[in-house]
Amino acid sequence: MKQRLQKLLAAAGICSRRAAETYITAGRVTVNGQVAALGDGADPETDRVELDGKPVALGGQEFRYLMLHKPVGYVSTMSDEQGRRTVRDLTADVGVRVYPVGRLDLNSSGLLLMTNDGELAHRLMHPRYEVEKTYLVGVRGDAAAALPILRGRMELDGVTLSPAKVDFVKSTPDGAVLRFVIHEGRNRQVRRMCEKGGLQVSWLRRVAEGKLQLGALERGAWRDLNPDEIAYLKALVKVEKE
Numbered sequence: 001m002k003q004r005l006q007k008l009l010a011a012a013g014i015c016s017r018r019a020a021e022t023y024i025t026a027g028r029v030t031v032n033g034q035v036a037a038l039g040d041g042a043d044p045e046t047d048r049v050e051l052d053g054k055p056v057a058l059g060g061q062e063f064r065y066l067m068l069h070k071p072v073g074y075v076s077t078m079s080d081e082q083g084r085r086t087v088r089d090l091t092a093d094v095g096v097r098v099y100p101v102g103r104l105d106l107n108s109s110g111l112l113l114m115t116n117d118g119e120l121a122h123r124l125m126h127p128r129y130e131v132e133k134t135y136l137v138g139v140r141g142d143a144a145a146a147l148p149i150l151r152g153r154m155e156l157d158g159v160t161l162s163p164a165k166v167d168f169v170k171s172t173p174d175g176a177v178l179r180f181v182i183h184e185g186r187n188r189q190v191r192r193m194c195e196k197g198g199l200q201v202s203w204l205r206r207v208a209e210g211k212l213q214l215g216a217l218e219r220g221a222w223r224d225l226n227p228d229e230i231a232y233l234k235a236l237v238k239v240e241k242e
Helices: 005-011 018-027 119-123 144-151 187-197 227-236
Strands: 029-031 047-051 065-070 110-116 133-140 163-171 174-182 202-211 222-224
Touching: 005 018, 005 029, 005 047, 005 119, 018 029, 018 119, 065 227, 110 119, 119 227, 133 187, 144 163, 144 174, 144 187, 174 187, 187 202
Parallel strands: 110 202
Antiparallel strands: 029 047, 065 110, 065 222, 133 174, 133 202, 163 174
16 A cells, blocks of 8 residues: 655654655655655555665564663764764664664763654654653762752853753762753753853763653663553654554
8 A cells, every 4th residue: 555755764764754755855765766756655565665776675664662771881873983882782682773862972871762763753852842851960069059050041052052950859978969851952961061050970861751761771771662651752742643
């Protein structure tokens, strides 16, 4: 049965539907050797779809949705030019190739969603949907003095950030633990915010994305999201039901 090309490309984990529309408009997609136009469809069982001359695997695509507890020392990419360990190493036993939704830097740990559902991944990362992410952060310095700065107007890369929700959690022998809730995802945002507040970050862990909680998932381990969690994410970013 024919389906819209942008849906097929997104379902194959290639890109979002919006990006697929751009590829089609640019003449980069062919169906059975013919350049496709926006609005065209294809049958995943019988038609050959190519992007930039490379076949796209259609039909039988198994969507997987995972939560990974990324440890420190792994990069949130599928490969690394410097030879560092990647989240692909941690999910090699999933059975299908899944991709990180957003990222955590090398020295950060915690909840990282991974999927081969390109449409959902794109929307979860898009600032339009303002998906909240919660972090626990160990800091050194005067946390009490930093809180008004962290909660106030702040700029990074010349862009004014939306106000963050920052709360004091507890004191520790080395300093304090703060909770950050943000919905933007600028590079190393929480760490750079702490620097502006005069704090040094000793550790950083993402503990929630929206209502999804890292919980007791062990470092380096992953689990499949359950149907309710998948439905919640799709409703959160308004993925259409088809």
